[in-house]
Amino acid sequence: MNDFDLIVIGGGPGGYVAAIRAAQLGFKTALVEKAELGGVCLNWGCIPTKALLRGADIANTLKHAAHFGFEIDTPKLDLAKLVGHSRSTAKRLSQGIDYLMSKNAVTVIRGKAKVTAPFTLCVSTDKGEQSYRADHIILATGAHARDLPNIKVDGKLIWGAREAMTPTALPERLLVIGAGAIGVEFASLYNDLGSEVTLVEAANQIVPVEDSDVSAQLAKGFRERGIRIHTDTTVNTVEHHANSVTAELKTANGNEKITVDRVILAVGISGNIQDLGLEELHADIDRGFIKTDPFSKTNIVGLYAIGDVAGPPWLAHKASHEAVICVERIAGMANTKPLRKDRVPGCTYCRPQIASVGMTEAKAKAAGRNIRVGRFNLNANGKALAIDESVGFVKTIFDAESGELLGAHMIGAEVTEQIQGFCIAQQLEATEHELANAIFAHPTLSESMHESVLDSLGIAIHQ
The missing domain is CATH 3.50.50.60 (FAD/NAD(P)-binding domain)
Incomplete structure (x- = not known):
C-alpha cells in the first residue's frame, strides 16, 4: 500500500x-x-x-x-x-x-x-x-449535467454542453432549455453566430438567481436581438426526426409546438x-x-x-x-x-455580461432589512458611450442603518471584470460612505459603480 x-x-x-x-x-x-x-x-x-x-x-x-x-x-x-x-x-x-x-x-x-x-x-x-x-x-x-425525465442528451439532436461547444455545423434553428447562466450563454453565443434561438425557462424569469431588474434588462436585450423567450414554460415532449426535433412547449397560455434543428439541455447539475x-x-x-x-x-x-x-x-x-x-x-x-x-460572486458571460454578489433587492426585503438602493444606468457613462456599450446598469443595495453593502448587481460591458471591486468592499466591510469617498478613475466603466453608491445616498452627480 x-x-x-x-x-x-x-x-x-x-x-x-x-x-x-x-x-x-x-x-x-x-x-x-x-x-x-x-x-x-x-x-x-x-x-x-x-x-x-x-x-x-x-x-x-x-x-x-x-x-x-x-x-x-x-x-x-x-x-x-x-x-x-x-x-x-x-x-x-x-x-x-x-x-x-x-x-x-x-x-x-x-x-x-x-x-x-x-x-x-x-x-x-x-x-x-x-x-x-x-x-x-x-x-x-x-x-x-442533469437530463430531464422525458428529454435526454443523445449527442446528435439533443446536445449537452460538450456537444454545444464542439459543433461541426451551425444549427439554423436552436432551442435552449434552461435559462440559467449556461443556458443564456449558449443562447447569446449562437444568436451572435447566426442561429435562430428560442430560450425556455420553467421559472418566471430568465437567470432566476439574479436580481429581477437584471433579468428584465437581459430579457429586453435578448428579445431585441431576436431571441424568443418563454418563461413559466416547460417542455412536455420532444419528437425526433432525421435531422430535427419538434418540441411541445407548455406555456401559461397553452401548448405550442416548435421545430428546431438542435436542442441544448441546460437544466442544472x-x-x-x-x-x-x-x-x-x-x-x-x-x-x-x-x-x-x-x-x-x-x-x-x-x-x-x-x-x-x-x-x-x-x-x-x-x-x-x-x-x-x-x-x-x-x-x-x-x-x-x-x-x-453570501460573498461568492457570480458571473455570466452572455451579451451583455452579468455580475453580482450578495443579496438581491427581493431577498434583502424578505430578510427584513431596511435598505437603501442605488442605481446608475450605463447610458450616462462616458466610457460606455465612447465604446458604444451603453446598455445596462449598476445596482447597489445597502443596509440603511449600518451602511453595509448587502448586494451589488451589474449588467453591461465587462461587468465580470468589475464585480471584484464590490467583493473587496464586502470583505473589508466598507460602508456606503467609505465607497462614496473612494476615487474612481475617469473615463472608466467602473465610474458607474461609484455613481450607484452615490445614488443610494441621494447624491449622484451624473443622473
Whole structure:
C-alpha cells in the first residue's frame, strides 16, 4: 500500500488547488484524476466557452463596424477554426496544470478512485487496481449535467454542453432549455453566430438567481436581438426526426409546438457521487450532494468534500477558495475562517455580461432589512458611450442603518471584470460612505459603480 499524508480525488479547480496548497504546507500529496487535469471547468466549461464567446463578441463587433466608420463585407464564419481555438486554449491550460503538479511535487495518479474504508482508497487503472492510504482524503469530483425525465442528451439532436461547444455545423434553428447562466450563454453565443434561438425557462424569469431588474434588462436585450423567450414554460415532449426535433412547449397560455434543428439541455447539475464508496461508508448525502460542515468535513473521519460535489454555489472560484480553507484547516492554521457563501460572486458571460454578489433587492426585503438602493444606468457613462456599450446598469443595495453593502448587481460591458471591486468592499466591510469617498478613475466603466453608491445616498452627480 502507498502512503500519503493527503490525497485529493478530482483534478478540477477545487482538486488541483487543494493539492498544491497541501504540498506547499508540507503534506506528502497525491491527486487522482481519471480524465484531463483541470476538470470540466477548464476543459469543457468555464474556459472553452469564453473562447467561443470571444468569437461571438467579434461577430457582433463586425456587424456594427459601420457605426465606427468601417465598411466591411459580410463576414464569413469558419466554425472549425473557432472551435479549434477553444479546444487548443483548454489543452494549453490543462498542460499548465500538469506543470504545476510537477513543480509542487504532487504525485498524479491516473485512474478512477473509490474510498474503500476510512483513510483508504483503491484506484482502478488500465493496469489494474492499486490501494492507497492517507490521513486525509478530499473529494473534489465535481458534478455532471442533469437530463430531464422525458428529454435526454443523445449527442446528435439533443446536445449537452460538450456537444454545444464542439459543433461541426451551425444549427439554423436552436432551442435552449434552461435559462440559467449556461443556458443564456449558449443562447447569446449562437444568436451572435447566426442561429435562430428560442430560450425556455420553467421559472418566471430568465437567470432566476439574479436580481429581477437584471433579468428584465437581459430579457429586453435578448428579445431585441431576436431571441424568443418563454418563461413559466416547460417542455412536455420532444419528437425526433432525421435531422430535427419538434418540441411541445407548455406555456401559461397553452401548448405550442416548435421545430428546431438542435436542442441544448441546460437544466442544472448533479454531484458526481456515484461509485465513490459513499453508500458503503454511510456518508451523508443531501439531494445528490455530499453534506459537509463549514470546513468541508463529512461525517466520515478523515474524509472531506469541496466544490460542486459539496453543493452550491456551483462555481469554480468557490471550489478553489473552499480548497484552500479545507487544507489550511487540516493543517491547523490559526484564524482559518469558513467560506462566506453570501460573498461568492457570480458571473455570466452572455451579451451583455452579468455580475453580482450578495443579496438581491427581493431577498434583502424578505430578510427584513431596511435598505437603501442605488442605481446608475450605463447610458450616462462616458466610457460606455465612447465604446458604444451603453446598455445596462449598476445596482447597489445597502443596509440603511449600518451602511453595509448587502448586494451589488451589474449588467453591461465587462461587468465580470468589475464585480471584484464590490467583493473587496464586502470583505473589508466598507460602508456606503467609505465607497462614496473612494476615487474612481475617469473615463472608466467602473465610474458607474461609484455613481450607484452615490445614488443610494441621494447624491449622484451624473443622473
